[in-house]
Amino acid sequence: MVSPVLPLKVRGVSVRRGARHLLGPIDLTIEGTGLTMVLGPNGSGKTTLLKVMHGLERPSEGKISYGLARAEAERRQAYVFQTPIVLRRSVQQNLAYPLELIGRPRDEIRRRAGEWAERIGLGGALSSPATRLSGGEKQKLALARALIRKPELLFLDEPCANLDGRSTRAIEEMLLEARAAGTRIVMATHDIAQARRLATDAILLINGAVHETGEAPGFFDAPVTSETKSFLKGDIIL
Amino acid sequence: MVSPVLPLKVRGVSVRRGARHLLGPIDLTIEGTGLTMVLGPNGSGKTTLLKVMHGLERPSEGKISYGLARAEAERRQAYVFQTPIVLRRSVQQNLAYPLELIGRPRDEIRRRAGEWAERIGLGGALSSPATRLSGGEKQKLALARALIRKPELLFLDEPCANLDGRSTRAIEEMLLEARAAGTRIVMATHDIAQARRLATDAILLINGAVHETGEAPGFFDAPVTSETKSFLKGDIIL
């Protein structure tokens, strides 16, 4: 059950800001089902790549295309930011917001917001202001808010960076579940163990360029380049 | 060479915000040299405890005291926040800021800011606006800015959450170095492996209360309670 949003094609994409070359040129295709893991050292361009694929940043060169017309395709995507963005509203209203935007009925919104709050362990904090949540709680809220519209293509930028072991595990389960329900996932992480657990395929970015890509078990167990090897061991030299 | 800021004594400290009880009552003493690791699930009160110890949040009950008068003691501390706070200035000016505050001479400031930027791999980005850095770069910048004044007591709230393996290792080295130079560190993390590597002693918070404390090898290898055991394995039940 492949979403019609796919394939997501990245063709000759470069990103420059001012004099700096941040990314590219990159050619990539995201298709089928599964979870593509974007890896790379700090500042290598993971966030930039994810944002470009989602249509949040405009490439300086090259093109992004989806299986559907852009407007329709973008409507079926969701994105969880590296630094969680919470609305200055209550937890309940944060969860309700994406559904309100598409005009779902009131009681459906209330029900689904309640369910998701339970799932991320914030069932008791429905009416607390979301800006006062702890770092990890905010991250879980942002994730739930992204999943609540059942996106077909989901971008996750280090969604578990501030989570404890149990929350991480719970989130990973949610992701597997979403995947099973047909959500194609593209995710950036620094947690190599997590990457191994979740990825069906992986991309290693270095200095804004794709250094190595591959199917999951092979990429992690038998990387081609020595840089990939040392990155996966945690000591790449830039 | 124990800093005169110590001992930091936490006596009967509770924190309430509105109707919610966030923390406590807590009794703790931070003394000697070393690195105290604060562990606990999301929302258990780690950030709150760190902020209270640093004097950023006022306890609703109880008292915090230092080895020196409060004003002097607070001047010798530094804090790295869970979500990095960067000034809307260049990288160089962010690093220079804490030194400017205490009126160091101009060329010393320039020199030290340059050195630290090199150490965190931002030597080439000295004049870039810090707000545009990547998530991990911001976190490293915040850490360098905290270390630049050579604090005697340092609070770190998940400083490596967005860092790649190599940066994490580099940061850990910096922390060990700072410790060797006499900085007492209190740190919160979700990375149990990192906790093991760095901690001399650990505190496990659950629901705002201290659940278990202990010297490092023992705490990790032979925890007393079953909750601690399962937390360290990554699946505590709240």
Place this chain on the structure above:
Amino acid sequence: SASAETLKLAVTTSFNNSGLSDILLPQIKKDLDLDVQLLIVGTGQALRLGQAGDVDAVLVHSRAAEEAFLAAGYGTHRREIMYNDFVLIGPSGDPAGIAGSGSAVEALKKIAAAKVPFVSRGDDSGTNKKELSLWKKADMDSAAFGPWYRAVGAGMGASLNTASGMNAYIMSDRASWLKFGNKGDLKLLYSGDPILFNQYAFIPVNPKLHPQVKTADVARLEDWLTSPKAEKLINDYEINGEKLFVFNAKR
């Protein structure tokens, strides 16, 4: 002008609106090397400025208020300089038919009878006081008039603008009317009754109360304003071929 002495004179809007000051001031500058700075304010405010010693002299046209000012010792004396007259303005169609009335009072009575819009300054100025005294002479109580009587509480220019906007009757001094640029459908309908004469008087501020007042310069100015030269300038001043002021200072 940097070297010249300066002197502050509070005058009413109607005097300034006439444009006569543009003729007199440069001549004064030339003859006396005196920079006369005009403060253009309402009569009441002009007298307050004098009372506080913020100006050196006042030139106003409201006899009763002037005498009260003198009686309180704020001024040294009152010197009449010249007069002009008030006129009745109204819509060119003259719905109340006041043109050709026998007297100003009769004209006002017609307006009241027709209940056509009439704008009153309503600001206690010299002009306003004159208007109120005329209603009194006509045995009418302006406070009891209906909504056709609009007390606008504003200066001459602003009141004329309002009258023009409402196409209403109004009493104005001749100078302000002639110089007024926003006449619209309004027209001068009645003038000439001696009761409408409007006397301007010059009052120096009392130096005993305010030692900083430039008494000598004020005296020089008073002498000049009452001189034959001023007489000629004032009497010869015309707008659109109409004479505006009559010099009547006693020497």
Place this chain on the structure above:
Amino acid sequence: MSDIFDGLAAAFWLLVTLEPNLVEISLRSLQVSLTALAVACAIALPLGTWLAVQRFRYRRVTIATLNALMGLPPVVVGLIVYILFSRSGPFGVLGLLFTPTAMIIAQVVIITPLIASITHQAMRDLWAEYHDLLISLKTTKVQRVRTLIWDGRRTLLTAALAGFGRAIGEVGAIMIVGGNIDHATRVLTTAIALETGKGDFALALGLGFVLIALALMVSLITHWLSQTEREGRW
């Protein structure tokens, strides 16, 4: 100096005796200014927010112009409204000149750029915070503007109060278009100007203090109301 104390005394007596005239013109002041504020906010809040949200070619120039329009001289606004609504003007048939409606129109013109400018400035930071999320959620322009206005409502208080302050204290424009007609268009500021012209400084100051008290009341009530629901950061 004693004038100031006389003014305070006058204000005190005006208030204590609730002088009917005072009540009338105070209510009219409030009515005109609050109506103008409501209309101006209805225009300026979305406009200012939209300018924060939307990038377009002449954006900077547009904002600079809006900022400059905060300097619109009230007398000129009054004149233009007067000309437009005067009998011989294009809207003369409406017969609005010298009515509170004309005063409201003039005030709306004066305070809209002020409110819109402050709104734009206030919404810029919030937009920077929300930008990625709202773009990612595929919000429409209208939804973005609505979300920002709602979540930034407490920040917009200052914009609204600035507009109200400007309106209630304004005299130049409403004098021209309202005409300061007793029992019809006289408001506090025009009454103050009138008493000043008469040289009755004590009464003028007294009315002025009443006006300030009114503004204070409105500000306190607004702050108090907006504080009742306390989410957000502070």
Place this chain on the structure above:
Amino acid sequence: MSDIFDGLAAAFWLLVTLEPNLVEISLRSLQVSLTALAVACAIALPLGTWLAVQRFRYRRVTIATLNALMGLPPVVVGLIVYILFSRSGPFGVLGLLFTPTAMIIAQVVIITPLIASITHQAMRDLWAEYHDLLISLKTTKVQRVRTLIWDGRRTLLTAALAGFGRAIGEVGAIMIVGGNIDHATRVLTTAIALETGKGDFALALGLGFVLIALALMVSLITHWLSQTEREGRW
């Protein structure tokens, strides 16, 4: 209606011929308003920022009062300044009445609450962002205020331009304390009021358009200058 076109024509000719009188009063307008702006900013930026940074008992009431003072009626400010600087007032000996200095003083009083209120509002969000860091770094009050003003300088543009706009367009107060004396204290707004009183709408509008052009120029230059250095988020 034709008056408006006559006004535009008048503005055009005034500008083209650079009528010396026009140049004089325009420069005086600018001089008075810019000086008042500088003084007001020197007071209001630190004050507004300090109010954002400092918690104290009557903070809310203080802010509400400051907000209310945006409604200070210019005529009343003019009157009070007049009374204070009148010969018979406490500062009479200074002889400042009917000088540009007195006009500047009145304008400072009028625009300071406006600038301070907008500053406070603008600095609140930045303070929320910086709060923990600046407290942790043990900054002094003065350092906090300085850091916020510096890092928020582009946000403060609106506050400054609002103050400038209010000052350059203001007529009620400076008419009373300046006296609209030809070649001494006449500025654009008082000249406009004078011509309006004479019913010379074309000239009044012409001067008004010149004033608006001036405000636009100042706003554009300020925006352009503040854009030259482009760090920050947007």
